[in-house]
Amino acid sequence: MSRARQTVTLTADLVVLTIREGTLRALVVERGNEPFAGKLALPGGFLRGEESLDETAARELAEETGLSAEKLHLRQVGVYSAPDRDPRRPRVVTCAYLAIAPNLPLPTAGSDARSAHWLPVDLLQRSGLAFDHDDILRDALELARAELQFRTIATAFCGEEFTIGELREVYEVIWGVRLDKPNFHRKVTEAAGFVVRTGGKRPTANGRPAALYRAGAADTLTPPMMRPRPVEA
Amino acid sequence: MSRARQTVTLTADLVVLTIREGTLRALVVERGNEPFAGKLALPGGFLRGEESLDETAARELAEETGLSAEKLHLRQVGVYSAPDRDPRRPRVVTCAYLAIAPNLPLPTAGSDARSAHWLPVDLLQRSGLAFDHDDILRDALELARAELQFRTIATAFCGEEFTIGELREVYEVIWGVRLDKPNFHRKVTEAAGFVVRTGGKRPTANGRPAALYRAGAADTLTPPMMRPRPVEA
DNA sequence: GCAATAGTGTCTCTAAGACAGTATCAC
DNA sequence: GTGATACTGTCTTAGAGACACTATTGC
Numbered sequence: 237m238s239r240a241r242q243t244v245t246l247t248a249d250l251v252v253l254t255i256r257e258g259t260l261r262a263l264v265v266e267r268g269n270e271p272f273a274g275k276l277a278l279p280g281g282f283l284r285g286e287e288s289l290d291e292t293a294a295r296e297l298a299e300e301t302g303l304s305a306e307k308l309h310l311r312q313v314g315v316y317s318a319p320d321r322d323p324r325r326p327r328v329v330t331c332a333y334l335a336i337a338p339n340l341p342l343p344t345a346g347s348d349a350r351s352a353h354w355l356p357v358d359l360l361q362r363s364g365l366a367f368d369h370d371d372i373l374r375d376a377l378e379l380a381r382a383e384l385q386f387r388t389i390a391t392a393f394c395g396e397e398f399t400i401g402e403l404r405e406v407y408e409v410i411w412g413v414r415l416d417k418p419n420f421h422r423k424v425t426e427a428a429g430f431v432v433r434t435g436g437k438r439p440t441a442n443g444r445p446a447a448l449y450r451a452g453a454a455d456t457l458t459p460p461m462m463r464p465r466p467v468e469a
Numbered sequence: 470m471s472r473a474r475q476t477v478t479l480t481a482d483l484v485v486l487t488i489r490e491g492t493l494r495a496l497v498v499e500r501g502n503e504p505f506a507g508k509l510a511l512p513g514g515f516l517r518g519e520e521s522l523d524e525t526a527a528r529e530l531a532e533e534t535g536l537s538a539e540k541l542h543l544r545q546v547g548v549y550s551a552p553d554r555d556p557r558r559p560r561v562v563t564c565a566y567l568a569i570a571p572n573l574p575l576p577t578a579g580s581d582a583r584s585a586h587w588l589p590v591d592l593l594q595r596s597g598l599a600f601d602h603d604d605i606l607r608d609a610l611e612l613a614r615a616e617l618q619f620r621t622i623a624t625a626f627c628g629e630e631f632t633i634g635e636l637r638e639v640y641e642v643i644w645g646v647r648l649d650k651p652n653f654h655r656k657v658t659e660a661a662g663f664v665v666r667t668g669g670k671r672p673t674a675n676g677r678p679a680a681l682y683r684a685g686a687a688d689t690l691t692p693p694m695m696r697p698r699p700v701e702a
Numbered sequence: 703g704c705a706a707t708a709g710t711g712t713c714t715c716t717a718a719g720a721c722a723g724t725a726t727c728a729c
Numbered sequence: 730g731t732g733a734t735a736c737t738g739t740c741t742t743a744g745a746g747a748c749a750c751t752a753t754t755g756c
Contacts, residue, residue, distance in 0.1 A: 241515050243476040246550070246562060282474050289550040289562070314545050315564045317479070317522040329479060329522070331548045401735080419719060421736060443734025444726035458698075462718065465691070634708075652746060654709060676707025677753035695745065703756105710751070716744090724737070729730100 244317075244327035248293040249280035249369070251313065251376035252301060253410075254337040255393050259356040260409050262373065263300060263337075264365070266351040271323050272366035278373070279352065280330065293333040300352060301337060308335040309389050313376045321368045332372040334379055336392040381410055385460045388430050391451035399438055399446035400424060403431070413464050423461065429454025477550075477560035481526040482513035482602070484546065484609035485534060487570040488626050492589040493642050495606065496533060496570075497598070499584040504556050505599035511606070512585065513563065526566040533585060534570060541568040542622050546609045554601045565605040567612055569625040614643055618693045621663050624684035632671055632679035633657060636664070646697050656694065662687025 252263040264276040281296045283289060290312075294305035301308075313332040322328035340354075357377065364370055383389050390406045391398070404420045407413075424430050429452040436448040485496040497509040514529045516522060523545075527538035534541075546565040555561035573587075590610065597603055616622050617640060624631070626639045637653045640646075657663050664682040672678045 241478055242518060244479050244516065245474055246477050246479075283477065283550070283560075285475060286552045288552065289548055312547050315522055315548055317516070317564075319519045319521065331550075399735090416719065416721085417734090418721080418736070418738090423718085425736095440727075440734060442728060442732070444736080446735060459717075632708090649746065649748085650707090651709070651711090651748080656745085658709095673707055673754075675705070675755060677709080679708060692744070697746095705754105705756080707754085708752075711749085712747100713749100714745100714747080716746100718741100718743080720739100720741080722737105722739085725735075727732105727734080729732085 244329050246283040247280050247330040248289050249278045249330045249332045250296055252335045252337055255409050256339050256354055261354040262357050263352055264355055267366055275366040277366040278369045289331045297335055309392050310335050313379055316368055334376045336389055338395045385463055386457055388454055388457050397434055397448045397450055401446055477562050479516040480513050480563040481522050482511045482563045482565045483529055485568045485570055488642050489572050489587055494587040495590050497588055500599055508599040510599040511602045522564045530568055542625050543568050546612055549601055567609045569622055571628045618696055619690055621687055621690050630667055630681045630683055634679055
């Protein structure tokens with residue numbers, strides 16, 4: 237039993253998602269040191285003295301994006317503890333977190349903005365990330381897609397004020413589907429506490445201006461937003 | 470930054486649920502040592518040398534129940550890492566797992582069956598558990614209730630063969646509701662891959678014998694089982 | 703026969719999806 | 730006016746829920 241109470245090092249890794257230029261993007265940093273020097277990785281950091289992992293994640297999020305964890309729906313994705321997941325040292329275990337950001341003015345405004353970029357997730361999934369971050373990204377995306385159905389987190393991708401069309405784009409980009417505009421409009425405006433009219437309007441390039449909304453008080457979305465089932469072969 | 474790479478001890482704690490005598494029960498052990506000596510706690514154990522936390526949980530599950538993790542739907546609930554959650558030592562962080570067991574022949578058949586009991590969860594929630602296990606139990610129950618809606622895990626509470634009435638009891642006990650028998654019957658028998666008729670019958674105490682089913686191949690339940698929304702005030 | 707539980711038929715109603723039609727802008 | 734986008738109305742249909750009804754056992 238000498239190894240029964242092994243000690244490990246803990247980190248919190250972040251999957252921060254946003255939508256920019258019509259594509260779903262995640263915040264990644266370019267690694268400066270070995271291992272995986274030069275490769276892209278999810279931002280993250282070590283657990284410190286008197287904080288919980290949730291607090292570690294919130295602190296890292298603030299450092300990377302300059303945003304508080306309050307409005308970003310920070311949620312645990314899972315724990316990744318394969319013995320060989322970090323070649324540096326035995327046993328670095330990480331807890332992955334999902335955060336959702338609106339389209340930020342700057343790529344990264346934080347103090348620790350070494351080489352952070354918002355890159356499309358499909359690009360990241362094709363090119364591959366350091367460590368087991370491919371697994372983490374996949375699981376975080378799956379969680380985000382599921383949460384869109386039952387919770388009101390889609391508004392977190394939008395700014396303070398947004399149009400129904402922008403909200404619909406969130407669903408379409410993350411689910412990779414096309415949704416019926418009229419039905420979507422009725423659905424979200426009738427769901428209790430999802431969106432609230434501000435009274436303002438936003439001119440469009442070439443059409444009728446869209447009414448502006450802000451996020452409502454509700455946390456869960458009832459009835460849920462139906463996700464079109466993928467077409468079968 | 471001297472404390473930046475603090476090391477911690479990791480454990481995996483288990484919420485093993487089953488249904489017995491019409492009540493939802495969880496496996497708990499009576500603690501022999503301080504802290505919390507004499508109090509009830511969730512079973513769990515320390516991460517060992519070359520295993521992942523998932524493997525730690527599976528190993529503990531086998532030790533406590535004698536069952537393999539294969540069929541028990543072992544799933545991560547979350548990480549609990551408050552700095553003061555374990556008064557023994559600085560920083561014992563745990564990852565909680567949910568497992569679902571059929572009505573086992575023995576309370577605990579494993580080798581490490583010190584003082585394990587299947588106790589009703591409402592009793593545990595009233596009397597309180599050691600450490601932060603009240604939080605863990607609450608979160609695990611919430612996860613189990615949610616999974617019942619969208620996945621076919623309800624069959625894991627039943628034995629190899631079961632009747633539709635037994636399956637309905639699973640939903641009724643865990644959700645704490647009454648479900649319409651005819652509608653439930655049609656729903657589960659028509660959901661693709663949820664249950665499969667074996668051809669056998671089980672005599673009842675006083676009525677028509679019930680047809681026997683076994684778990685189907687499907688993992689997700691489409692369409693989902695609707696959960697009656699709690700009555701409002 | 704009666705009591706009890708298993709299972710079926712059928713109706714109603716909500717809500718999702720399809721899509722025609724109307725409103726409000728730029729030009 | 731045309732073209733474009735926002736939004737509304739309405740029909741169809743799938744499925745949840747209510748519940749009457751039939752089936753199969755023990756007594």
